[in-house]
Amino acid sequence: MKGIVFTEFLELVESKFGLEMVDQIITQSELVSGGSYTSIGTYEFGEMLQLISNLSKNTEVSTDDLLLAYGEHFFNVIETSYPQMLAMYQGPIEMLASIENHIHVEVKKIYHDAELPTFTIIEQTENTLSMIYQSSRSMHMFGLGLMNRTFKHFNAAAEIRHEKLKDDGTEVQFSIKMI
Template sequence: MKGIIFTEFLELVEEKFGLAMVDKIITQSELQSGGIYTSVGTYEFSEMLQLLTHLSENTDISKDDLLLVYSEHLFKALVRSHPNLVDHYKDPMDLLASIENHIHVEVQKIYPDAQLPTFELEDRNDDKMVMVYKSDKALYMLGKGLMQETFKLFKTPVEINLEKLNEAGTEVRFFINKA
């Protein structure tokens, strides 16, 4: 997993819960990296899972809710760092429909060894979209949050529902409807 995911996560933890919480979740975790991350480095997903789990345990906030909060922070950081990825889109549905053919292609240029989820577009019209998320990391709530942030960026109300296609959450169908 790319280091930017870790550095932004720890930045969010510090911002929302304080530096002591950052130290606490790092200390509670068994991290091969020692909890030292660079945005361009690559680290084991298990480290993120440990940090997220310990944050959830220490705050009594579910991992899903933490991922939604994190998605807001991460989206802003990504748009700030790479505005060209979203600048030429005029509609959030167009941006989401282009995840595989444009956004992820550009992300791979910036971070060649990034392990990205896939988003298969199953159906789309002007107001509705159905996409299937696939990733062995099962971070579908992060995906949902990034979708919600996309619609916020375009000041477009949205309703996003999901259906887990397997118990692990490695395949999830999203139903996206402009409100």
């Protein structure tokens, strides 16, 4: 997993719960990296799992809610680092529909070792989009956070429903309706 996902996560934890909480979850987890992350490095996904589940234990906030909040936070990185990519799209539906065939293709060009989820479009109209998220990482809530912020970025609102097609969350259907 790319280092920026860790550094951004720990910064968010620090801003919301303080440096002590960062120190606590790192100490509680068994990390090969020792908790030292740089955005340009690559680390085991298992480290992220441990950090999130320890944070959830310590704060009594569910991992799903934590991932949702983190996804919403992570959109800032995209806004700051890749504004020209966001500028290519006229609206949120158009942008979300092109994750698989455009955005992820571009990501792969820069980070050829990036491991990305797949989004398969089931149905798309001007104001609705239905697609299936697939990833062994089960981070669909992180995706939902990014989606929420996408609508906000385009000054739009949406009703986004998600339904697990597999219990472990590796396959989730998103039904998006712009309002």
